[in-house]
Amino acid sequence: MSEVDGNKDQVRLYVVGPIQTCCYVYESQGECLVVDPGSSGAALARELSDVRVTKIVATHGHSDHIAGVAALKEATGAEFLMSEADAYRCSLAGADVDFIDAAQGDGDAPEPDVLLHEGDVVEVGSARFRVLETPGHTEGCIVLLGEGSAEGVCFTGDTLFAGSMGRVDLPGGDLETIIASLRRLAAELPADVAILPGHGPTSTMERELATNEYLRHALM
DSSP states (O other): OEESTTSSOEEEEEEETTTTEEEEEEEETTEEEEEOOTTOHHHHHHHTTTSEEEEEEOSSOOHHHHTTHHHHHHHHOOEEEEEHHHHHHHHHHOSOTTTTTTSOOSOOOOOOSEEEOTTOEEEETTEEEEEEEOOSSSTTOEEEEEEETTTTEEEEETTEETTEEOOOOSTTOOHHHHHHHHHHHHHHSOTTOEEEESSSOOEEHHHHHHHOHHHHHHTO
16 A cells, blocks of 8 residues: 555555456545456455445446446445446446456446536545546546545546557447547646556556557547
8 A cells, every 4th residue: 555646545456357457445534435346346345344435436337347346335335436328338238248258256236326427526535536528448438537635646447548548349439439538638637647547557647648659649
């Protein structure tokens, strides 16, 4: 567990499941937010027995990010939040029918307690995360941009990776749409913000603007 930019809030990273999903636990003032619990909700609940889990947020509806939500929610009583667009998709098709064989976990995600939309704010302790809708990997992909004590942190899910972007060859994916989302992130995220993606290593927006060919293409 490490501090974020010297503030008192902390972030834990757990890499979970066969697709190596990055699950983040953001702690602030005695409570925590879990971003993308992956397919290991029961195991994660045991790991987090020392903190109070109040919210679970999915950056999108693929099962390698949400198959563990039900078990984590049952163990902790936390609220589950995700975008309305992906919640609707999952209600029609189940939690990501395309990944289900590769990412089986604790079961399908439950119905969200809160449906997220552009501009909504998710609060935990003294931290706030503003919801940015960034479709393209799925129709309902979101990014969580930190404010308050979480300033300098951004959970980008599978929209923006270090050196890459989310795939667009699954149902709901669209190349032009994700390029538009990358263009938006380039315009709105501070250069020094920490990029915490759904897979792979962390980065900064400054580094991605200098080295990420997908992001640079979006700005052409």
